[in-house]
Amino acid sequence: MTSQNYAELCTLLVEDSFGELFGRIFATLERYDRLNLPRLKFYSRLTDRQLHHGLAAMIQQNLVFHYTSYDDGVTYYEANQHAAYYLTRSGKILEFIEGRLGQYAATLMSAIMYLGHASVSHLETLPELRPEQPHRNGINGEHKYKHEHEHEQDEANGEHEDQPNGIDSEHALSEQPYLLHPTLKTLAAHGYILRAREAHFQSYTDTVLDAERVVTSRPDIKSMKGKRLEETVIEKTLEIVKEKTDGDLSHGLKYNGVPRGAKQGRGAAQSNDPIKTEQADVDEDDEEDEDENEWSDNELGNDTVPMESSLIVRVNYEKLDVALRHCRFIGLAEQDSSAVTAEVYESLLRRIEYQTPRCRDTVEIPREGEEGEQYSVPIPLSAIAEDVDQQLDLSGSIGPMDISQPFSRRGKRPLEDGVNGTSNEGTNGLSSGSSRTYELDQHLCLLAQPPHNLTSKRIVGGLITWTVEYRYVARILRHLELEKMIEARYGDVALRVVRVLHAKGKLDEKRLQEISLLPFKDLRQVLASMQTGGYVDLQEVPRDAQRQPSRTIFLWFYDPDRVASGVLEDVYKAMSRCLQRLKFERSRLREFLEKTERSDVKGNEEQYLSEGELKMLEQWKAKEALLFGEVSRLDNMVAVFRDY
Amino acid sequence: MAGSVTELASKLYDACQANFPSDHLFYQQDLLGLGVVPKNDLPLMLQCTQTLVDQKLFRLLAGKNDRLAWKIISREDADKLQNLSPDESLVYNVIHSTGRSGIWVRAIQTRTNLHKSILDRCLKSLEGKNYIKSVHNVKFPSRKMYMLAGLAPSEDVTGGAWFTDGVLDANFINSVAGYIEYTVSRKSWYEVPSADGPGKKRLKTGAGSVAMKPESGEKQYLPFPAGYQGYPTVGMITAAVNESGITPVRLGEESIVQLLEMLCFDNKLIALNSGEVYKSVKHPEAVKAAQARKPGGEDADEIDYLVRNGMTEAPCGQCPVFRLCAPGGAVSPETCDYFDPWLEKALGF
Numbered sequence: 001m002t003s004q005n006y007a008e009l010c011t012l013l014v015e016d017s018f019g020e021l022f023g024r025i026f027a028t029l030e031r032y033d034r035l036n037l038p039r040l041k042f043y044s045r046l047t048d049r050q051l052h053h054g055l056a057a058m059i060q061q062n063l064v065f066h067y068t069s070y071d072d073g074v075t076y077y078e079a080n081q082h083a084a085y086y087l088t089r090s091g092k093i094l095e096f097i098e099g100r101l102g103q104y105a106a107t108l109m110s111a112i113m114y115l116g117h118a119s120v121s122h123l124e125t126l127p128e129l130r131p132e133q134p135h136r137n138g139i140n141g142e143h144k145y146k147h148e149h150e151h152e153q154d155e156a157n158g159e160h161e162d163q164p165n166g167i168d169s170e171h172a173l174s175e176q177p178y179l180l181h182p183t184l185k186t187l188a189a190h191g192y193i194l195r196a197r198e199a200h201f202q203s204y205t206d207t208v209l210d211a212e213r214v215v216t217s218r219p220d221i222k223s224m225k226g227k228r229l230e231e232t233v234i235e236k237t238l239e240i241v242k243e244k245t246d247g248d249l250s251h252g253l254k255y256n257g258v259p260r261g262a263k264q265g266r267g268a269a270q271s272n273d274p275i276k277t278e279q280a281d282v283d284e285d286d287e288e289d290e291d292e293n294e295w296s297d298n299e300l301g302n303d304t305v306p307m308e309s310s311l312i313v314r315v316n317y318e319k320l321d322v323a324l325r326h327c328r329f330i331g332l333a334e335q336d337s338s339a340v341t342a343e344v345y346e347s348l349l350r351r352i353e354y355q356t357p358r359c360r361d362t363v364e365i366p367r368e369g370e371e372g373e374q375y376s377v378p379i380p381l382s383a384i385a386e387d388v389d390q391q392l393d394l395s396g397s398i399g400p401m402d403i404s405q406p407f408s409r410r411g412k413r414p415l416e417d418g419v420n421g422t423s424n425e426g427t428n429g430l431s432s433g434s435s436r437t438y439e440l441d442q443h444l445c446l447l448a449q450p451p452h453n454l455t456s457k458r459i460v461g462g463l464i465t466w467t468v469e470y471r472y473v474a475r476i477l478r479h480l481e482l483e484k485m486i487e488a489r490y491g492d493v494a495l496r497v498v499r500v501l502h503a504k505g506k507l508d509e510k511r512l513q514e515i516s517l518l519p520f521k522d523l524r525q526v527l528a529s530m531q532t533g534g535y536v537d538l539q540e541v542p543r544d545a546q547r548q549p550s551r552t553i554f555l556w557f558y559d560p561d562r563v564a565s566g567v568l569e570d571v572y573k574a575m576s577r578c579l580q581r582l583k584f585e586r587s588r589l590r591e592f593l594e595k596t597e598r599s600d601v602k603g604n605e606e607q608y609l610s611e612g613e614l615k616m617l618e619q620w621k622a623k624e625a626l627l628f629g630e631v632s633r634l635d636n637m638v639a640v641f642r643d644y
Numbered sequence: 645m646a647g648s649v650t651e652l653a654s655k656l657y658d659a660c661q662a663n664f665p666s667d668h669l670f671y672q673q674d675l676l677g678l679g680v681v682p683k684n685d686l687p688l689m690l691q692c693t694q695t696l697v698d699q700k701l702f703r704l705l706a707g708k709n710d711r712l713a714w715k716i717i718s719r720e721d722a723d724k725l726q727n728l729s730p731d732e733s734l735v736y737n738v739i740h741s742t743g744r745s746g747i748w749v750r751a752i753q754t755r756t757n758l759h760k761s762i763l764d765r766c767l768k769s770l771e772g773k774n775y776i777k778s779v780h781n782v783k784f785p786s787r788k789m790y791m792l793a794g795l796a797p798s799e800d801v802t803g804g805a806w807f808t809d810g811v812l813d814a815n816f817i818n819s820v821a822g823y824i825e826y827t828v829s830r831k832s833w834y835e836v837p838s839a840d841g842p843g844k845k846r847l848k849t850g851a852g853s854v855a856m857k858p859e860s861g862e863k864q865y866l867p868f869p870a871g872y873q874g875y876p877t878v879g880m881i882t883a884a885v886n887e888s889g890i891t892p893v894r895l896g897e898e899s900i901v902q903l904l905e906m907l908c909f910d911n912k913l914i915a916l917n918s919g920e921v922y923k924s925v926k927h928p929e930a931v932k933a934a935q936a937r938k939p940g941g942e943d944a945d946e947i948d949y950l951v952r953n954g955m956t957e958a959p960c961g962q963c964p965v966f967r968l969c970a971p972g973g974a975v976s977p978e979t980c981d982y983f984d985p986w987l988e989k990a991l992g993f
Contacts, residue, residue, distance in 0.1 A: 336925065337867060399834025399866040445870030451914050481953055488956035492910070499909040510783065517906045519812040567955070574960035577969065580977035622991050633954030 002030075002081065005572035010084035012579045014063060017087050021046070021054045026063060029079035036074045061116035062314070065203040070213075078203050086317050088575070088635050091628075093320050096327065097192065105183050109192070109315070117196040117314035120184065120307045129180055181306040184313070189253035191319040191357065196312040199244040211240035248357075249313070258354060318358040325644045326353055328636075329473055332480075333454055337446055338397040344443040345454065347387040348466055351379040359644055360470070368561050371471045378458050378465035384444075385437045394439040398446065452476055474644040481640050482563055486535055493518060494526045498536065501558040506539060508555055527556060535563055568641040575634045582627045589620060653692040656680045657701050660716050670714045671707060700725035703737070724775060731758060735766045739776050739790050744798040746779050746791035782807055805891075805899035819890055821903055822935050825912050827884050829924035829931045831876045833865035865927035875921040878904065959986045 007030045015023030028044040029035060035043065041051055055077065058064040065078040090113050098106035111126055112118050123129060187193045194200075199207045215221055215236040224232060326349040334342040355377045365371075388394075444466050447454040454473060458465045479502070487495045500516045501507060507515070513523055530536045541553040586593060595601060596617055601608045605617060659678045660670060668674075672689070675681070681689040693714055696702035700722040707713030717725070725733060738755050739747055753763055767790065770776045777793045781801050791797065799805075806817050868874065876884075882900045885891060904922055907913040913922045926934065955961040959982035960969075969975045977983070 341867075397866055399868040399872075442869045446867060449870050449914075450916060481955075484953045485955050485961070488952065489962070495911070496906070496909050499911070503909065513812070514902070515905065516909065517806055517812060517817055517902065519814055522814075570960070570966065571955055573966070573969070574955060574958050577960050577977045577980070578958060580971055581980065581983050584978045619991070623987055626987060626990055630954060630958050634958065635954070637954050 003569055003572070005569050005576065006081065006085075007031075009572045009576045009579075010079070010081045012576055013087045014084050016579060016583075018057075018061070018063075021050060022058055022063065025051070025054045025058060026079050026084065029064065029077060030081070034076045034078045036076050040077060059201060062201065063116075065201060065206070067202040067206045080203070082317075085638075088631060089317075089320075089324075089639075091632060092324065092635070093315075093317075096320070096323060097187075100323075101183070101186055101190075104179060105187060108180065108183050109187065112193060112313060113315055117200075117312055119310060119312045120181075121309035123184070123313075124180060124309065184307045185253055188249035188307070188313070190354070191248065191250045192316055192323075193249060193313045194247035194316040195249055196314040197245055197247050199241075200247070200314065204241075207241050207244060208237060211237040211244070214240060247314070247316075258351075321359050321639070321643050322356050323353055324639065325359055325474070326350070328477055328640070328644070329454065329468070332452060332473070332477065333447060336452070340392060340394060340397040341443045341446055343392060344384070344388055344394070344440060345447055347384050348379055348444065348455065349468065351383055351387065352376045352468060359474075365642065366471075368475070368559075371475075373469055374471045375456070375458075375467045375469055378460050378467045380460075381437060381441060381444075381464040381466065384466065385440050388440060394436065394443065398439075398442055474640075477640045477644060478564055479560060481637055482535075482560060482567065485567065486530070489533065490526055490530055490535075493522055494530055494535075497523065497526055498530070498558050501536060501556060502560065506555040506557040508553055512556060534566055537562075564641050568638065571634050571637050571641070575631050575638075578627050578631050578634070582624065585620075585623060585627075589616075592616060593620070649688070649691050649695055652681065652688070653695040653699075656689075656692050657696055657716065664716075666716060666718065668715070669705065669707060670716070671711060675714070700733075724773070728770075729766075731756075731762055732766045732770055734758070735763065736770060736775060739770075740792055742791065744791065744795050744801070746781065746789040746797060746801055748784070749788045749790065752790070780811075805893065805895050806902070816891075817903065817906075820885060820895075821907055821910075821912075823888060823890055824881055824885060824900075824903065825907060825924060825926075826928060826931050826935070827881065828876055828913055828922050829926060829928045831874060832868070832923035833927040834868055835928075836864040836866055863929060865929070875916060875923045877921050878919075881922065959983055 011023055011027045011030060014026045024044055024046065025040070028040060032039070032043055037051070041048065044051065046054070055064060055066075059066055062083045063080055065080050066075055067078070068075045090110075094106045094110050094113075097109045107128055108123070111123060111129060115122070184193070202210075212233060215233050221229065221232060221236070326346075329349060330342055330346050333345045360374070441464065444455050444457070448456055452473070454468065455466050456469055458467055483495055483498065486498055496516050497512065497518070500512060504511075504515065509520075509523070509527075513520060516523065518526075527536060531538060536556055536558045539555045539557060540547075541555060542548075543551045543553065592613065596605065596609065596613075605614060609617065656675065656678065659680045660668075660675070663678065664670070664674070672686070675689055675693070676684050676686075681692065693702055693704075697704050697714070701717055701719070702714045703717055705713045705715060725736065728736060734756050735752060735758070738752050749763070749767070752758075752767075753760060756763065758766070767776070771778070771790075774793050776790045779789050779791055779797050779801055781787060781789050783800070789801070791801075806812055808816070878897055878901055881904065882895065882897050885900060886894050901919070904913060904915070905919075908915050908922075911925060913924055915922055924931065959980065960966055963969065963980075963982055965975045969977065969980070971977060
């Protein structure tokens with residue numbers, strides 16, 4: 001599982017985010033794997049003090065697993081590469097949360113991320129989660145400032161959960177704890193945060209071993225034998241592990257399968273159509289400016305109970321991966337269908353996301369051809385219809401079913417002239433409500449078309465439902481990434497060859513030529529260069545025992561699994577290189593950067609720096625942003641190859 | 645007697661030519677049935693056929709169940725054959741027997757048992773008289789093959805419509821492929837009449853982000869709903885190609901299917917209903933634009949790439965010594981020559 005490149009990358013990420021001490025400890029743990037404290041101290045050559053501080057903080061960040069063995073009572077430490085890797089994805093996650101649930105949720109999320117795990121009561125005291133967010137505009141924003149002063153006096157105590165006036169006046173929503181708790185609940189309901197459990201701080205293997213020990217020592221298990229014993233142990237172990245690691249907070253926070261606080265419609269991006277299907281009747285007029293208020297409003301009536309303040313929460317990366325994967329799916333849909341269709345797709349995916357805890361059940365990505373079909377939960381069409389923005393023009397983006405006119409006279413076709421889309425579909429004799437559902441169905445059908453088959457239709461109990469075949473679409477994403485690389489490196493001819501090989505399996509040169517219709521010379525060149533690059537390979541099938549080349553059949557093949565695993569390593573390496581280069585660039589400019597970071601200069605750059613220096617600073621920032629951006633783009637590939 | 649046999653033979657030949665198609669296989673019954681040979685005299689008839697065979701007007705063949713059979717040869721061909729030496733005639737017959745598929749020189753040798761130098765001489769003289777021609781076989785490009793000069797090589801030999809002289813005709817393929825893509829794309833998208841086009845609908849494009857902003861003058865295309873029946877079938881595409889006049893020869897459906905499959909692998913078309921109908925990925929305008937761009941700067945059309953990803957952008961993705969790269973090594977991120985130009989290019993300073 002662990003490779004050199006991955007370990008290197010994780011260390012770099014830890015070092016980059018938390019400094020050299022963490023980096024040193026992390027690197028040592030990676031190199032020597034599991035260590036107890038004396039050994040760790042020996043290898044890392046750190047002082048006791050440094051080590052204790054470092055380890056404590058890293059455990060808080062969940063960068064290090066610790067486990068105290070029952071047998072000898074020694075505590076072992078182990079690097080948590082997964083958590084380290086997710087440091088690079090944090091930006092993406094925050095961006096996603098911001099788009100989905102608003103800025104405040106993002107701030108809250110970043111606070112939780114920054115702390116690793118945090119109790120609700122601690123979150124309440126955090127200054128950045130207090131109400132003075134200048135970005136929150138609109139009615140509430142103004143009121144917030146009024147309240148602020150009161151707060152500042154109170155805040156020495158740190159605890160004020162329910163201000164009585166918070167319930168009385170609508171605008172008291174803006175009050176900090178009141179905003180914090182609904183947001184926390186929303187995050188919890190979406191499954192983006194979890195209750196931190198003790199088992200989260202030890203490695204999965206330890207948890208499993210512990211559970212196994214518990215199971216095998218039970219008297220009823222001890223009496224079993226042979227295969228039955230094995231099976232029962234595995235089953236019970238999984239049960240215990242699940243129970244131990246399960247931190248799901250969404251229970252009871254969902255309403256009809258939709259998390260509380262989930263925004264209907266399109267969210268902040270299209271703030272002029274705040275459609276609330278659940279409460280479709282109320283106050284559309286005065287709420288137009290602030291989407292984020294909707295859910296606060298909705299909850300005003302039915303739930304003002306704050307989150308338990310002793311609750312400790314952490315980020316649920318598994319669930320966020322599901323959400324991010326859906327973003328990629330939508331991107332795929334956008335690529336070859338209209339924006340409207342993509343939006344319909346998004347509604348479907350969002351519904352699915354609420355019920356999908358993780359991307360896949362197996363730890364490793366199954367081998368191509370061996371992975372079974374794995375459909376998401378089916379979502380009834382009517383539910384999607386509820387979610388899709390009512391003002392979305394569904395009919396305008398699909399052509400008519402039949403063109404009676406031949407194509408030579410196109411452009412003069414009177415079909416859609418003057419007649420708008422809805423009445424066009426109205427010819428089917430459907431009432432407007434059900435015709436909308438029908439149109440929606442049409443969009444989903446469009447998505448179900450080859451080549452991507454992004455959706456698939458199911459009839460469950462007479463209801464039309466839609467699902468997504470996860471493994472298939474994930475595979476498409478994977479192939480697409482590989483194809484992009486092949487095209488960029490070896491040209492479109494190579495792309496054609498690879499696609500032929502992928503579709504047809506192993507082929508000899510002649511057959512390959514017949515299908516790909518390429519001249520021998522080009523074909524050989526491209527195959528040879530791809531073989532050097534490790535993208536295609538050659539299999540020899542001797543016709544007799546002598547294995548003479550002249551009596552041997554040579555078959556070309558393309559194995560996406562093999563290529564993908566190689567590419568994944570390359571991606572890790574490329575990410576490391578970007579970070580290392582950044583470090584190097586930083587060291588080149590060290591003196592200058594130290595100057596800009598001086599406490600008197602920072603924030604007053606214009607005052608202290610010369611024009612040339614300002615320009616340099618700007619360039620440096622752009623450079624840094626570019627390199628980080630590149631790392632994040634590479635992370636997208638990692639996600640496709642490893643996580644989806 | 646001999647004279648009468650010759651006369652009778654000539655009569656028989658004329659009757660055969662008049663009553664049967666030229667490639668008919670004659671058995672004894674057929675010849676007797678013509679009523680030319682009196683009293684169904686079998687020995688006489690055999691004498692006649694033997695004369696005709698000697699005159700190269702008949703070719704002796706073994707029919708079903710090893711029965712004797714003959715085929716007639718036209719008089720002009722017979723004249724040709726009469727002038728051949730026995731060896732040449734032997735070789736000619738062997739080559740003739742393989743028809744449109746042609747025969748490998750070594751196979752002629754084994755079948756005729758002639759010495760190589762004699763065979764070479766025969767082949768040379770036959771080729772000089774323009775009776776036979778050498779052909780390229782795509783399957784065995786190194787073999788020297790011959791067939792009769794008057795025949796067109798079969799598809800097995802030429803490799804189908806896409807080969808010219810045993811070599812893939814890339815230009816021809818590209819032009820036909822381009823034509824097909826455009827034709828199909830015109831039928832795969834609904835063109836919005838220019839009158840109604842509120843700007844909020846986004847122009848649909850295939851891969852690139854080029855045409856994402858619909859300008860007011862541009863045409864708009866919409867996808868057809870699923871299950872749309874109007875996508876062109878193989879037959880329609882074949883007909884269109886043959887009518888277009890871009891091909892010197894008529895292309896069969898198999899050849900077109902071959903090309904359509906290739907276009908699918910090129911990500912240009914999508915096969916629906918398991919290859920019965922096809923639709924295009926890009927709409928006509930985008931196809932036109934892409935085709936117009938091709939002959940120009942080849943490396944300038946980055947837009948044609950699928951979409952770029954992290955690895956193709958980063959310098960590491962194209963680095964030839966990426967494998968050797970390690971911090972502190974001879975190739976290292978610190979000493980990398982590619983990062984600086986890349987940063988400069990990306991940031992523009």
